Amino acid sequence: MSNLIETLKAQIIEQLNLAELKPEDIDPNAPLFGDGLGLDSIDALELIVLLEKHHGIKIQDPKDAKAIFASLQSMADYIIANKK
Amino acid sequence: MIMEATIVSYCKIKNNTVWVNGEKINIDNNSVDFSAFLVNLYRQMNLNYPKFFKMDNLCKLGILAAEMVIQNNSKSENFEKDKVAIFLANNSSSIETDRNHIKTIVNKNDYFPSPAVFVYTLPNIIIGEIAIKHKFTGENAFFVSETFDANFMHTYASIALQSRHTTDAVCGWINVDGNEYEAFMYYIEKKNLNKAGNGLNTHHTAEMIYKLYN
Numbered sequence: 001m002s003n004l005i006e007t008l009k010a011q012i013i014e015q016l017n018l019a020e021l022k023p024e025d026i027d028p029n030a031p032l033f034g035d036g037l038g039l040d041s042i043d044a045l046e047l048i049v050l051l052e053k054h055h056g057i058k059i060q061d062p063k064d065a066k067a068i069f070a071s072l073q074s075m076a077d078y079i080i081a082n083k084k
Numbered sequence: 085m086i087m088e089a090t091i092v093s094y095c096k097i098k099n100n101t102v103w104v105n106g107e108k109i110n111i112d113n114n115s116v117d118f119s120a121f122l123v124n125l126y127r128q129m130n131l132n133y134p135k136f137f138k139m140d141n142l143c144k145l146g147i148l149a150a151e152m153v154i155q156n157n158s159k160s161e162n163f164e165k166d167k168v169a170i171f172l173a174n175n176s177s178s179i180e181t182d183r184n185h186i187k188t189i190v191n192k193n194d195y196f197p198s199p200a201v202f203v204y205t206l207p208n209i210i211i212g213e214i215a216i217k218h219k220f221t222g223e224n225a226f227f228v229s230e231t232f233d234a235n236f237m238h239t240y241a242s243i244a245l246q247s248r249h250t251t252d253a254v255c256g257w258i259n260v261d262g263n264e265y266e267a268f269m270y271y272i273e274k275k276n277l278n279k280a281g282n283g284l285n286t287h288h289t290a291e292m293i294y295k296l297y298n
Contacts, residue, residue: 049198052196
């Protein structure tokens with residue numbers, strides 16, 4: 001799990017162009033949107049692409065996205081639960 | 085009191101060199117490629133605007149050029165930002181980002197179009213980025229033309245500045261095609277030239293725009 005968290009941190013920094021952020025700056029339990037990393041709607045779309053491109057997981061029901069992308073930890077939990 | 089359209093500041097960025105109001109600005113480590121140069125300039129200007137890193141090079145160049153003309157004029161913070169217009173033009177539209185977008189969709193087996201790239205496949209998003217950063221909500225327009233047309237830009241801005249809804253305008257030419265790039269931006273303000281104070285303060289005429297551009 002900790003490896004996956006570190007991998008996700010690196011992928012998020014690269015995919016979302018968060019050049020001023022270091023992996024250690026990202027708290028796995030902090031919200032990704034709003035007060036946490038302050039991501040926006042385009043970033044949300046990029047996270048959906050990231051899941052599909054790097055982890056082969058397609059979100060089937062868009063209503064689930066809010067819970068999946070609540071934090072880095074919730075993303076990792078979702079990947080583990082849905083990895084084929 | 086007669087208010088005249090006045091160019092209060094201008095800047096040029098080309099070949100990793102920056103001029104503001106005619107003065108060359110020293111840039112730390114400018115012997116780098118265009119992308120690295122933009123980041124160096126951003127850091128040197130202490131902008132503290134993380135969204136900068138999400139932009140394509142065209143928008144980065146536009147944001148930096150706009151910052152130069154806005155920082156280097158005599159405006160106080162208390163002006164009406166809903167009356168600031170933005171009129172820009174270029175030759176290559178958003179070609180660089182268009183190419184990057186195509187790379188993400190050309191292979192059907194590796195088909196992952198990036199939303200963050202796709203949103204920059206229109207040149208007028210530069211205007212949006214400048215407007216968001218500075219909270220300018222006035223009129224705006226983006227034009228694509230073969231070369232910078234000072235006569236056209238002067239006419240368009242002059243008509244807008246005759247309206248009571250526009251007191252200021254950020255205008256210019258922002259072009260990027262690979263490592264070839266050029267930015268020329270100027271800030272126009274309706275003001276009493278007899279009480280102009282510090283700054284460039286020159287009449288807004290097509291001839292003057294050409295002179296500053298060349």
